[in-house]
């Protein structure tokens with residue numbers, strides 16, 4: 001199994017993450033104050049995504065990354081490989097994503113302040129340990145099912161959008177220019193987040209259910225009761241910030257991924 005795609009995925013995920021840092025800080029109220037935890041976690045998840053995607057295409061089309069410009073895979077193969085990468089990355093992402101959502105929704109300040117209640121979670125590691133103590137390993141995978149439903153098709157869409165846009169602006173058999181990769185990567189990010197946002201909202205609610213007294217009968221119950229109480233607009237919460245963040249993050253992720261694989265030959 002070629003490993004360079006995993007390494008390129010890790011490095012490009014880390015670079016995208018640095019670029020998305022200002023958006024994440026706004027969105028996550030300081031979860032990403034330090035960079036070491038997200039780089040150690042989210043970049044690893046990106047490595048799984050790109051590594052599995054490329055190896056799935058190798059199995060489906062018998063072509064390596066370098067051969068795919070001369071023999072482009074069909075969009076069906078790209079979609080299936082993207083869904084496979086999305087499915088596996090969702091399981092790796094699940095515990096990290098749960099910690100992110102729990103910290104994001106914590107209203108008490110993280111450092112103890114006079115007169116305020118002590119924070120439930122003091123940071124990512126303390127949050128993971130507390131969830132594990134209270135709810136066991138299963139607790140750490142709360143919401144993983146919704147995450148899988150969110151990421152499997154949307155990562156298929158992500159890679160199809162990227163490939164389609166690259167092919168529109170690149171003569172047959174040639175590598176796309178840096179400008180094309182940036183634009184195609186950016187739009188792939190936006191398209192995938194537009195498709196993912198409704199399930200992203202539901203997933204976050206289910207991940208919070210272990211903490212709040214609100215329990216849902218399942219994914220469908222969460223969807224129906226959220227829509228009944230707050231209207232259909234609830235499924236598009238966070239869409240603007242997700243999209244604004246997605247363009248630069250994914251433009252840089254794809255540019256560095258392509259560049260690294262090209263320079264490694």
Ligand SMILES: CN(C)C(=N)NCCC[C@H](N)C(=O)O
Pocket residue numbers: 013016046150151154155158189192193196246249250
């Ligand atoms: C759930 N969705 C839509 C995705 N995971 N899309 C792929 C983008 C991944 C990138 N690290 C980012 O955070 O935008």
